[in-house]
Amino acid sequence: MKTKIFKNQKLDFLELRYIKDITQCQKMHLHEELTITAIKEGSLNISFNDSFNILNPNEIAIINSNTIHNATLNSEIVKDGYVLYIDKTYLQSLNLGISLDYTFLQDDKNSFINLCEVLLAEDISLLEKEEIFVEFCLSTFSFKKDIKEVEKNSLSLKIKNYLDKNFLEDIVLEDISKEFDITVVHLIRVFKKEFGLAIHSYIINKKVHKAKELLNSNLPIIEVALQSGFFDQSHLNRSFKRVFQITPKQFQKNILS
Incomplete structure (x- = not known):
């Protein structure tokens, strides 16, 4: 069983666990946090005191805090399971204006799986992880409300x-x-x-422009990456190419020649 966990003190309102090959959890239990579960292959029986639901790969299960449940295999192989634990107090602090009393919700899982992969990625900033998480909460838990026109202020x-x-x-x-x-x-x-732009996108844009400025000197590209706020050279390469359609090395070679 291969397990990965994302947990960070700065984002202490969430914890994500990824399990490659899922085993049964037959004992009835509960969590203090609200939990969201999805799988990519197979199916699970999620049982409550008086009912059960089958979780398929195209769905997510949202289980409210302190709700007694268990999960058993509904097929021989269940792979790529994600369980996200969210502090309910944090969700309430977002003032979404809704009830958070879920026992089960069937929905398209794509945005949730994307969120999980972002949280587990080592080359994505905490700010971007947090912003994508909040946007997921807005689309999942809040009513569809038009945002009022905001003047430049x-x-x-x-x-x-x-x-x-x-x-x-x-x-x-x-x-x-x-x-x-x-x-x-x-x-x-x-x-x-x-x-x-999302806030993290704006910051990435600022960073690649800072890198572009530093590339005008003869600094090594790894040093440019670190001084402009990227994790490493490959992180700079991907972000720089998305904005300028050229790699930092190609850009530096052309301006210095």
């Missing part, structure tokens, strides 16, 4: 100025929301409405 520009000054720092959404005394949800909505 001092708040959105102040957020942008803050990001411009701090994009090389290891910041998360809570740091920014505390700076401006607003909720994380309001932060994400105001910024994306105003500038058309």
Whole structure:
């Protein structure tokens, strides 16, 4: 059984576990957190005190905190299982205006699997992980509400100025929301409405432009990557090519020649 876990102190409201080959969990149990489960292959029986549901690969199961349940195999092989534990207090703090009393919900799992893969990735920043997580919560738990038109205002520009000054720092959404005394949800909505980019995308854009500036010197590319806030050279390569359609090495070779 191969297991991976994502857990970070800065994002202490969530924990993700990935299990390649799933075994049975016959004993009835409960979790203090709200849990979301999905699988890629096979099927599971998820049983409650008075009912059970079959979890198939095209579905997610959302089980409320303190709900007694177990999970048994419904097929010989069940592979690639993801279980996300979310602090219910954190969900309530997002002020989504909904009840979080779920026992089971069938839905398309693609956005959840994408979230899980992002959380497990080693070359994605905490900020991007957090933002994608919050966006998943908004699409999964909140009612579909139109975002009110937001005029260009001092708040959105102040957020942008803050990001411009701090994009090389290891910041998360809570740091920014505390700076401006607003909720994380309001932060994400105001910024994306105003500038058309997710916050993590804006920061990546700032970083690749910083790297482009540093490439004008004869610095080694690995040093350029670290000084512009990337994990390593390959992380810089992918991000730089997405923006400029050329690798940092190709760019540096052309400008220095």
